[in-house]
Amino acid sequence: MNSINTHRSFQPENHLQPVDHSQTGASVVRFNNICKSYTMDRVEVNALLDVSGEIARRETTFITGPSGSGKSTLLNIMGLIDQPTSGELIILDQDVTNLSDKAAADFRSEHIGFIFQSFNLIPVLTVGENVEFPLLRRIKSASKRREKAKQYLDAVGLADLFDRRPGEISGGQRQRVAIARALVTEPTLIIADEPTANLDSQTSREIIALLDHMKSEFDTSVVICTHDTSLITQGSATINIIDGRTA
Numbered sequence: 001m002n003s004i005n006t007h008r009s010f011q012p013e014n015h016l017q018p019v020d021h022s023q024t025g026a027s028v029v030r031f032n033n034i035c036k037s038y039t040m041d042r043v044e045v046n047a048l049l050d051v052s053g054e055i056a057r058r059e060t061t062f063i064t065g066p067s068g069s070g071k072s073t074l075l076n077i078m079g080l081i082d083q084p085t086s087g088e089l090i091i092l093d094q095d096v097t098n099l100s101d102k103a104a105a106d107f108r109s110e111h112i113g114f115i116f117q118s119f120n121l122i123p124v125l126t127v128g129e130n131v132e133f134p135l136l137r138r139i140k141s142a143s144k145r146r147e148k149a150k151q152y153l154d155a156v157g158l159a160d161l162f163d164r165r166p167g168e169i170s171g172g173q174r175q176r177v178a179i180a181r182a183l184v185t186e187p188t189l190i191i192a193d194e195p196t197a198n199l200d201s202q203t204s205r206e207i208i209a210l211l212d213h214m215k216s217e218f219d220t221s222v223v224i225c226t227h228d229t230s231l232i233t234q235g236s237a238t239i240n241i242i243d244g245r246t247a
């Protein structure tokens, strides 16, 4: 059962100092005429065929579409995990289309937080250590890292679980830990690929509400890929992809 407290993170005492991304214009990401093809057994698969759009600052954008339509491919390109075959990707007014692996990794670590459907927590670490993990290279002081991890766990309503291991908490709680881990580096952009695929419907709604809330709480932009259109929150932007094209 993934029953968790959804409201705690919305209480004023959990509010952290907002992050200043004010240098950013109205759109954080722009992608123009993106095409992506893979070659498998000498057969070319066109995953994306001319996809264009943008992700607005401090907004939640849902990427929807049927299975195999190209949603994950677009997210991977937007998250600099993969490169497009052609087209242009602009993030924070920088052309990041063809960065080297090293430059892409640095850019990702600086600006992008990821949330995955299978949570991807490190099972041998505690919940707190999982949230601290992205800070290891950024903050030298162990006590400061711990303090920051606690703040972000508090923001997702899980400060009490700091010393538990991922195997000792529910699926919804694991995804909250993953949200805290994605936020702790104060990224400009959070990318969530099917973040509710392993959760029941009530917990799914809670996780989407929490992510949606975080965009204003932490001055970040949230991109959520889902095939479940019932999860789309009112007022959010939607990019619908069908057969590799923006519908």
Ligand SMILES: Nc1ncnc2c1ncn2[C@@H]1O[C@H](COP(=O)(O)OP(=O)(O)OP(=O)(O)O)[C@@H](O)[C@H]1O
Pocket: 038, 039, 040, 045, 046, 047, 065, 066, 067, 068, 069, 070, 071, 072, 073, 074, 227
């Ligand atoms: N690494 C790869 N090598 C070859 N083909 C790939 C690769 N990744 C994706 N594809 C193909 O590209 C197309 C789009 O896949 P993608 O995973 O982006 O779709 P999706 O909309 O995210 O699907 P789902 O909702 O099922 O996860 C599919 O035909 C898929 O088989």
